[in-house]
Amino acid sequence: MSLDIILLAMLDGLSYGAQVFLVAVGLSLIFGVLRIVNVAHGSFYAIGAYVAASLGIWIATAGWSPWLSYPAMLVAAILVGVIVGGLLEATLLRRIYGKEQVLQLLVTFAVFMILEDVQKVTWGVKPYFVNTPLSLLGTVNVLGINYSVYQLAVIPLVALCVLLGLRFILRYTRIGRIVTAVTEDREASMAMGVDSSRVYLFTFMAGAGLGQIEGAAVAALMIGLGRSIAVYLAPEFDVLMPYLIMFVVLLFKPQGLFSTLQTRKV
Amino acid sequence: MIAKAAMAALSAAVLAITPASAVEKPKELVIGITTFLSGPASVFGVPGKNAADMLIADINAKGGILGVPVRAIVIDEGAGANQLMSEYRRVVLNEGAQVMLASVSSANCLALSPVAEDLEVPNILWDCSSPRIFEDNKYKYSVRTQAHTGAEMLAAALYLVKNKPNFKTIAGVNQDYAAGRDQWGLFLTALKALKPDVQVVAELFPKFGAPDYSTEISRLQALKPDVVVNTSWGGDLDTFVQQAAARGFMTQSTFVLPLGESSLERLGDAVPAGVIIGGRGDHYFLHPKHLKDAAFQDFVKRYHDKTGAYPIYPVFHMAQAMAALQDAYVKAAKDNNGQWPSKDQLLAAFQNLKFHGLTSDVTIRADHQGLEDQLIGTTIRVPQYPFAVLDNISIYPGALVTTPIGDKSAEWLSKIKPAMASDPSIETFAAAK
Amino acid sequence: MRFDLLFGAIAFCAVAGVPFFIPWATVMLTIALGVGLAVLGVVVLLRAGQISFGHGLYYAAGAYTVAFLVQARLGLDTLLLLPAGALVATVIAVAFGFFAVRYRDIFFAMINLAVSMVAFSLLEKLYSITGGGDGLNVARPTLAGLKLGRVSFEFWMFYTTLAIVVVVALVVGRYLASPLGKGLEAIKSNETRLEYLGVSSARILHIAYGVSACLAGLGGGVIAIVTGHVAPEFAYWVRSGEFVFIAILGGAGNVVGAFAGSIVYEIVRNYAAAFAADYWQTILGVSLIAIIMFAPQGLTQMRFGKKRGGA
Structure with a gap:
């Protein structure tokens, strides 16, 4: 096992970890504020990808500049967040905040089932491809390996921006502080006149507590590195890796990576 | 006592729902077709269903089979094996399907063949590829109207050693599921028999349905194998090729994609010249031997008009299954003095049946395995199509590349001789101009 | 308790008559009852307010045990295969239970999910032993x-399963009414108080975990024999999710509900898949939301108004 291999595995791991982070941070924020494990989060991811691909194809067929495919991806993310996330929160989740955690989880399971069909009916079953964002920026050669700039620089940079951006919003803006307050102590913040339903809506649209963000970042990196090291050294463990990491984390830090002690209520 | 009464009641009830007499000509011939309408394998299942719709309409336009119109009930394989098995039963027992066409997935064929035996319903394995079905078991009711993985992988290995004799190292990327492991295992067995000094530098099995192969591609780039074999299909193959192409990897090694024919049109620009592509049988919309057949031309055109895409291998497989069904009924009726045949007569007619789908003739052997030719070619780019087409096409006769009756594919492939790659029965064609 | 017994008896008679009146539904009902056993396993844990998103693991353990034993050609009888499947599932659960019962709520759900997904991956990976994604065929024992x-096996297998279901339902009903079972309700309402009373909630939950896995393993064994096929998807998280779904559908914490729920589920699923291929998941999803919102006591309790379920 040479140094080269370790370096390559780290680059791949970083890139994959950044992708995982972008999905996980939303899940984390929702869980942190709403205490709901959003089983349907994977569907948000898939629908986001479909919308981005559809917009990309639309741009290509309209003959517009391929550079527009980058803002199109941002537009896709906002569309999915506002329409799917917003609608879901306003019509459904808002009605179940008082219910048991278990039931809340099941509601998102039901949403997952429904969104599966929505995807199928809307986009059919054929794979969609837009590789303009990938090919436009070209490749960069590291140790004799071609990496696409998109994979090696853009995705990790976007992930970093999201990380820093969320931290900034949660610490320094009004809505962010309110979200933080709700995460820390829901009852107290409501007593102080915070309209929690608006906070929830915001959270759900942003796809997003605090503390959890760093946790999501570290966990995503662990999964990314674990998986790429597996591909390089023991390909058989590639598929098992994320679950093994999840299992180990739950074993040693059952409340999550960056958890604080919770008091028990009698 | 109660038990006996119960059994009697049950038998009566079962009798009541069984069609009166199998030999009487039915008002319609109900067939059940299992295919993927959901999930990733619907890239095969939906074209297969589209083909079935067209072919059945054609048959009925000509008065049906022996004057009996055909009606198909389609079952989605995407809901999982157990659900599929329940549906399959329901269609046979409740809807009275007389013949079943199963399945796209090998796993589903392996699961359904014993069910067909149990239900005593003729079962045409129209698209699945596991060689284990007839090598590990004997089935009275199941027949396969196409080849199996052994023949497909052998043809690809023969083509590779013939056309790229000087390669030394090879890497495999295969979907992590049973068929992916079977495909790679059989390919490698054949290749080692043909070229014992070949060096395998990586065997990767990325997750089925993985959205990202960048780590695998980096790893392969670092290993620099002369040849990369990827037996994946559908979205998985498309994603891999797109990501590899974006990083300039498709031209660094010789790629062998045994199921690539089904992705060529979708992949467009991403497939460069020089990639070795197989068609799971001799299936290709520009088949050099049949391009001039009126029936072939007509079907390809109508299919393209209807669906907006060129036909891919499951379409051809469906055509073979329909042709075999029709021919078997006609043959069985002939042996039955022109009367509608019984189930056993129909099954007997499948034995040694030679039929013509859209491409070369297929013969069903005594072990119910079909002998289907295999077509492998190398991509070139031409101005007429916005995607890669095949050049230097070799067609391997089914009789040459199919594991003989009584042998198991893995064993037989380990004993083949390198001379097979230059067998005189192999035909080679340049691209259609 | 009396309501449930009455309801159970009526349901029993209705179900028991099916092979005579609708013979083609026999297999579907046997499958529903087999799944119902696994759902009952989830119901036991729901009593403690815990859901497992990984009971597919135990379901698969029972099913694969049966498949392996049949493939080994030992000539074992159905009546031996089923307990063997349940036993293997129970042993795995008791061993893993030492870790699992330390967790609650989401984390309990998630650690179960993680372990079952590891099992799922292994079933796929260990191709030479488990048949990988192809699964294994189970010859009729x-x-x-x-x-x-076929016909008489299907007929008698149905009544065998029905008999198992009746015995299991009575035993589980007894268990849930016993101090051990009442302890589960205490865990749900206030675990700390329970501990102050000097009762080990970990022990209570551990026993429940074993019982619930035993039921899931038994159910998996029934399915393996009835359908003649096992596959890794038995351990997939969506399958575990289905069990939870059916438990809620039938009425969380209700013994009869587990079976009523799975019969309704199986029928809806079969017909929805046949007649609304593109929408059957939507139909199930919408009905799950509707039940959570409007009939949180589940199907079985709907007709009895607001009466609190208790078996």
């Missing part, structure tokens, strides 16, 4: 020493 043809 003897039933009570008799070699039966």
Whole structure:
């Protein structure tokens, strides 16, 4: 096992970890504020990808500049967040905040089932491809390996921006502080006149507590590195890796990576 | 006592729902077709269903089979094996399907063949590829109207050693599921028999349905194998090729994609010249031997008009299954003095049946395995199509590349001789101009 | 308790008559009852307010045990295969239970999910042993020493399963009414108080975990024999999710509900898949939301108004 291999595995791991982070941070924020494990989060991811691909194809067929495919991806993310996330929160989740955690989880399971069909009916079953964002920026050669700039620089940079951006919003803006307050102590913040339903809506649209963000970042990196090291050294463990990491984390830090002690209520 | 009464009641009830007499000509011939309408394998299942719709309409336009119109009930394989098995039963027992066409997935064929035996319903394995079905078991009711993985992988290995004799190292990327492991295992067995000094530098099995192969591609780039074999299909193959192409990897090694024919049109620009592509049988919309057949031309055109895409291998497989069904009924009726045949007569007619789908003739052997030719070619780019087409096409006769009756594919492939790659029965064609 | 017994008896009679009146539904009902056993396993944990998103693991353990034993050609009878499947599932659960019962709520759900997904991956990976994604075929075993043809096997397997279900339902009903079972409700309402009373909630939950896995394993074994096929998807998280779904559908914490729920589920699923291929998941999803919102006591309790379920 040479140094080269370790370096390559780290680059791949970083890139994959950044992708995982972008999905996980939303899940984390929702869980942190709403205490709901959003089983349907994977569907948000898939629908986001479909919308981005559809917009990309639309741009290509309209003959517009391929550079527009980058803002199109941002537009896709906002569309999915506002329409799917917003609608879901306003019509459904808002009605179940008082219910048991278990039931809340099941509601998102039901949403997952429904969104599966929505995807199928809307986009059919054929794979969609837009590789303009990938090919436009070209490749960069590291140790004799071609990496696409998109994979090696853009995705990790976007992930970093999201990380820093969320931290900034949660610490320094009004809505962010309110979200933080709700995460820390829901009852107290409501007593102080915070309209929690608006906070929830915001959270759900942003796809997003605090503390959890760093946790999501570290966990995503662990999964990314674990998986790429597996591909390089023991390909058989590639598929098992994320679950093994999840299992180990739950074993040693059952409340999550960056958890604080919770008091028990009698 | 109660038990006996119960059994009697049950038998009566079962009798009541069984069609009166199998030999009487039915008002319609109900067939059940299992295919993927959901999930990733619907890239095969939906074209297969589209083909079935067209072919059945054609048959009925000509008065049906022996004057009996055909009606198909389609079952989605995407809901999982157990659900599929329940549906399959329901269609046979409740809807009275007389013949079943199963399945796209090998796993589903392996699961359904014993069910067909149990239900005593003729079962045409129209698209699945596991060689284990007839090598590990004997089935009275199941027949396969196409080849199996052994023949497909052998043809690809023969083509590779013939056309790229000087390669030394090879890497495999295969979907992590049973068929992916079977495909790679059989390919490698054949290749080692043909070229014992070949060096395998990586065997990767990325997750089925993985959205990202960048780590695998980096790893392969670092290993620099002369040849990369990827037996994946559908979205998985498309994603891999797109990501590899974006990083300039498709031209660094010789790629062998045994199921690539089904992705060529979708992949467009991403497939460069020089990639070795197989068609799971001799299936290709520009088949050099049949391009001039009126029936072939007509079907390809109508299919393209209807669906907006060129036909891919499951379409051809469906055509073979329909042709075999029709021919078997006609043959069985002939042996039955022109009367509608019984189930056993129909099954007997499948034995040694030679039929013509859209491409070369297929013969069903005594072990119910079909002998289907295999077509492998190398991509070139031409101005007429916005995607890669095949050049230097070799067609391997089914009789040459199919594991003989009584042998198991893995064993037989380990004993083949390198001379097979230059067998005189192999035909080679340049691209259609 | 009396309501449930009455309801259970009526349901029993209705179900028991099916092979005579609708013979083609026999297999579907046997499958529903097998799944119902696994759902009952989830129901036991729901009593403690815990859901497992990984009971597919135990379901698969029972099913694969049966498949392996049949493939080994030991000539074992159905009546031995089923307990063997349940036993293997129970042993795995008791061993893993030492870790699992330390967790609550989401984390309990998630650690179960993680372990079952590891099992799922292994079933796919260990191709030479487990048949990988192809799964394994399960040849029809003897039933009570008799070699039966398809029709009579289906008929008698149904009544065998029904008999198992009745015995299991009565035993689980007793268990849930016992101090051990009442302890589960205490865990749900206030675990700390329970501990102050000097009762080990970990022990109570551990026993429940074993019981619930035993039921899931038994159910998996029934399915393996009835359908003649096992596959890794038995351990997939969506399958575990289905069990939870059916438990809620039938009425969380209700013994009869587990079976009523799975019969309704199986029928809806079969017909929805046949007649609304593109929408059957939506139909199930919408009905799950509707039940959570409007009938949180589940199907079985709907007709009895607001009466609190208790078996």
